[in-house]
Amino acid sequence: MALKVIDSHFHIWDPDTQDLPWLAGLPALQHKYTVEDLEAEYAKFGVDFLGGVYVEVDAADHELEDRLLFENPSPKILKRMLRSDVSPWMRIPINADGIREPLHVDSEPRGRCLETSFIEGLEAMADKGLPFELCNRGAELPDMAKAFSQVPQVTVIVDHLGNAPGLDDDTKAALTALAGLPNSYIKVSGDNPVDPDIVKYVRDTFGPKKVLYSSNWPVVELNSTFAAHFQLMLDTFGEDEDFFANNARRAYGIEA
Template sequence: MLEVVDSHFHIWDLNILNLPWLESCKGIIDKSFDLDDFAKVYGKYDIKFKGGVYIEVDCDNRVKEDEHIFSLNSPLILAKIMRAKLCEHMRLPLGIAGVREPLHIESKERGRCLEQSFISGLEILAKRDLIFESCNRVCELEDIYNSISQVKDAKVVLNHLGNVEVLDESYKKAMRKLASLPNLYLKVSGFKTHDKKFANELLEFVRGEFDSSKLLYASNFPVVELYSNFDEHFTLLREFFNDDVDFFAKNAKKLYKINPVQKFASVIKLRPEKIDYYRQLHANPHSGVNEMIKRCGITKYEIYWRDDMLFSLMEYSGDDYEYDMGVMAKDPATQAWWRETDPCQTRIQGARKDEWWADMSLVYELK
């Protein structure tokens, strides 16, 4: 049964929140939507629906929105992206996965993402391992690339395929640049589905340019009703991606750290004559090695050295450790890397025959 994590949904209670932009949506979505409505659209399908990532709704009181969403305390809200204006001293609520500053709205002039305050905000998010969700105009895709390029560790999720309406060369050029960034993810949503030719050409382009681990299923519920409808969008993506579990669930789980973090500690011996070479290797890892580690759900990995011993600490946020380690073991770049590092190491005394790095047991953890 297909597991689904919706990486982009909205809900709002108009008795609590005021959304001025709904004035232009009369008769379509200008009403309240709650979590029951959200769950209901998936209820008709034979799937395992886990919930989704709540995305801020551009209301006129962000504090009130924060209070409302956090008060719901529902298992269907797997992660939260709340609103903030990026700057050096921005407000970041506790318990969020990241923030969004809408760049596509009329009140935001082009160039905002190139301002120094915006770049400073990205740097702060990167230091705190928080995500920035970018919802921008198509004409700003190059600007987004230029701003993200200045903060190499920033995790950025481009909403709605960049809000594309025409699959022209300028769009393709900008998206190819964005696809080259190591920490840029793409939500497959926001496009009109009634034009099947356009939709399929767009999806083929995206799948061809972006690594599959960077693509996220998103419905944009209930805003999807403004340009398509939920059922048509969901069905189209199921057919195109052939119910791929990574696209529909695993990629989002890893990015938003939805699963409880698993911690691993291990030890191995370092051959004395290989110490300098081993340190040189890790000062500049081979291309693709770090990317594969992240792709496989490892969100933190540290190796410590003392004399002839190496100690590693690893945090894993995926939901199928054996599966992800199998993916890593089949990766050509990783295999080439291991051919360099393995001769530098040797098992510790007492390690099991099936252990290279030997597992360590937790003795104490400060609570």
């Protein structure tokens, strides 16, 4: 039986339709990517690609992005993590299954996650049962641990191994604190080949039920390739059904 795969983090976009300012210096990614393109990548491995989680693309026009996702009929889009600025009065797109406010971009000041409005927004999200998609600058992992420890009831899904810069004492302490939260998960992904030492630490710290596979396609193509990353995940985790599918089901509430 083919390995079942849920990709917990992928993007699609069309620069002819959307303005994505961050692509300006990345000509390799300045073309259209579709769900069908991603399906073709998985088909090369002969796995059963069930679908995945669309994650917002930091577009200039968030409402256009919401509409394009609403109009996309692909059954492979299992959940949608869309953009909003976290606060107790935040606007949430009606087709959102969760929210990401990018904390890794230059426009986000350090300490944003510790602002009162952000913490209160997380509390409101927890009340609504909405998960938060966490993408942060690696050096600020201790800030993330401090912020999310104040709202342990919220589901937080950490992108790209927390963008951990290494395994210094502060980083390990922050990852350990995040792992200890009852509703936390972490993705093994990124736009660089993953560091096996960080993967091992995260796997040991978060445990086998809280670590998610993700491709970060097509951004993974910047410094690696989809094929190289997926093969590395197979070599590292084997055909672990929790890692490749079941943990994503739990984290995002994806029905079997």
